[in-house]
Amino acid sequence: MIYRTEYPRPQLVRKEWQSLNGEWDFAFDDQNIGVKEKWFQNSNAFDKKINVPFAYQSKLSGINDPSFHDYVWYRREFSVPKEWLDQRIILHFGAVDYRAWIYVNGQLAGFxxxxxxxxxxxxxxxLTGGTETLVVRVEDPSTDETIPRGKQFWIEKSDAIWYTRTTGIWQPVWMEPVSATSLAKVRFTPDIDQGNIIVELDVQGDYLEKQVDLEISFKGEKVVKDTIKLLEPHTKRAIDLYNRKIFRTAFHHTGWNWTPETPNLFDIKITLRDDATVLDEVDSYFGMRKVHVENGMVYLNNRPYYQKLVLDQGYWPEGLLTAPSDEDLKKDIELALEIGFNGCRKHQKVEDPRFLYWADQLGFLVWGECAASPSYSEDAVSRLTREWLEIIERDYNHPSIVAWVPINESWGVPFIKANKQQQHHSQAMYHLIHSLDTTRLVISNDGWELTQTDICAVHNYNHGSADEKAKYEVFKESLSTKEEILKSKPALRGIYADGFEHQGEPILLTEFGGIGFKVGEESGWGYTSVKNEEEFVADYRRVMEAVYASKVLHGYCYTQLTDVEQEINGILTYDRKPKCELSKIREINDMWHSPIVKD
Incomplete structure (x- = not known):
């Protein structure tokens, strides 16, 4: 069976493409002899089969081996359709953890x-034009704490907040043909204050005497048809949407900005032409959305917006980091919306673009985060920086993403409280991301020991059990006002690093809760625990009442949507079964919350 048959890149869709998912030859290379013995030219070295795009540690891979194997190899044969042979063939990898060497017909094609x-x-x-051979060599250092690994444990057995590793190919592999002159990048920047969408295009190949036709539609009706004569490989055009007559008459009264409540999207077709010849054609979409902070609040489209987020780790029992299907990605969002959340913090994972597509379509806010490295080094800084350059390049166009989280709980910067070098790293990530993306908020160190940041993001799991009334009152008091929050040390760490202080940015409680509830035969842990459904709902209400009583919090992120391996603190089990009637949790999430009091 071939999994994941949908087009993998929803922001730049071409009609012609071919999935390379499915069964591949596979081999462990524990002695790291594959290069010396030229496994990229030797099919006899491959003694296993694997189902791509699932990591060998997962059940769906067909191997299901969680032990350390730092070097692995993949191999498969494929053919390029004859009608593609006069075009350039582009090979795409959704994600390969961690280093990948790509060989085509025995020759190194890239790294x-x-x-x-x-x-x-x-x-x-x-390519030869006949049967082609694709080989991928992967190196994934299991115990290296200076590579971005997120929740992937550097010890073989999962424990506490650390989970099974993911090695190798874990997102789709596919290929498509393009002309020698084609669209390389498309970027959309909404400006709702001016009513403009700023379209940027990069063309590779001979761009001279070429043109690009843009056709923008809203809910099936054409709004814009425009042509750009290319004068250079990079083109930028601001397109006025407000003053289009058809838009004013047909759509303005219904609203057209993107929000969770009204996830309006514009479809856009981009055609690259040479006179009458179509060289390239892609379909995409964008949303008109603005995020900023003002008066201690987060604003969405110039209105204060209270964020009710849920922590989402993006793990599945059979696929680990890889969703079994596109429908599973969609289902997680639908479940979160059903529970009464309006978004998620995608924790320690860069999620599959199809998840972001469904977030755009369904109306679901996303805080984008990256896997952290456990330790600090100059190499770790370089590696994290490179990943963020690529994250923003890939995911910039998704209107659902409203914030970026480059660092979490001082992971990778353990001495940031007083260490100037690590503080500079945090500040550098904050400014780097803003230099690349002016449309979103950036949280410098989610949880505590913040440096310069757009949101004061606080983690506090100290709500105690139902019978620990004194502890609960301290928890409630610690969230009650700005002064109480800023002087608190919920993990024995200050909210800001030395030399930094609150500058009026909105305060959100971005991790809390984590109520452990064992269902069936599962075992594990939570920050507190309950014995049955009634206790679970009552404890959830108790914790949320403390949050809603705050005079300063402007949003929250509850831990967490689902159980993950030994963590049983989800609202849903690991296999997405509700632990209680979801309507009861939604009723609590829909409770009125205190108005923001500026103090």
Whole structure:
């Protein structure tokens, strides 16, 4: 069976493409002899089969081996359709953890480092026109604490908040043909204050005497048809949507901005032409959305917006980091919306673009985060920086993403409280991301020991059990006002690093809760525990009442949507079964919350 048959890149869709998911040859290379013995030219070295795009540690891979194997190899044969042979053939990898060498017909075609983001190769010059051989060598250092690994444990057995590792290919592999002159990048920047969408296009190849036709539609009706004569490979055009007559008359009264309540999207077709010849054609979409902070609040489209987020780790029992199907990605969002959340913090993972597509379509806020490295080094800084450059390049166009979280709970910067070098790293990530993306908020160190930041993001799990009334009152008091929050040390760490202080940014409680509830035969832990459904709902209400009583919090992120391995603190089990009637949790999430009091 071939999994994941949908087009993998929803922001730049071409009609012609071919999935390379499915059964591949596979081999462990524990002695790291594959290069010396030229496994990229030797099919006899491969003694296993694997179902791509699932990591060998997962059940759906067909191997299901969680032990350490730092070097692995993949191999498969494929054919390029004959009608493609006069075009350039681009090979795409959704994500390969961590380093990947790509061989086509025995020749090295490319290399990529970084385990959580997409990359592409033009493999045309390595093809024969007959049966082609694709080999991928992967290095994933299991115990290296200076590579971005997120929740992937560097000890073989999962424990506490650390989970089974993911090695190798874990997002779709596919190929498509493009002309020698084609669209390389499309970027949309909404400006709702001016009513403009700023369209940026990068063209590779001979751009001279070429043109690009833009056709923008809203709910099936054409709004814009425009042509750009290319004068250089990079083109930027601001398109006025407000003053289009058809838009004013047909759509203005219904609203057209993107919000969770009204996830309006514009469809756009981009056609690259040479006179009457179509060289490239892609379909995409964008949302008109603005995020900023003002008066201690987060604003969405110039209105204060209270964020009710849920922590989402993006793990599945049979696929680990890889969703079994596109429908599973969609289902997680639908369940979160059903529970009464309006978004998620995607924790320590760069999620599959199809998840972001469904967030855009269904109306679901996303805080984008990256896997952290456990330890600090100059190499760790370089690796994290490279990944963020690629994250923003890939995911910039998704209107659902409203914030970026480059660092979490001082992971990778353990001495940031007083260490100037690590503080500079946090500040550098904050400014780097803003230099690349002016449309979103950036949280410098989610949880505590913040440096310069757009949101004061606080973690506090100290709500205690139902019978620990004194502890609960301290928890409630610690959230009650700005002064109480800023002087609190919920994990024995200050909210701001030395030399930094609150500058009026909105305060959100971005991790809390984590109520453990064992269902069936599962075992594990939570920050507190309950014995049955009634206790679970009552404890959830108790914790949320403390949050809603705060005079300063402007949103929250509850831990967490689902159980993950030994963590049983989800609202849903690991296999997405509700632990109680979801309507009861929604009723609590829909409770009135205190108005923001400026103090």
């Amino acid at each position: 990529h480092e970084g385990g959580h983001i997409s990359f592409s190769l033009d493999v045309t010059d390595h």
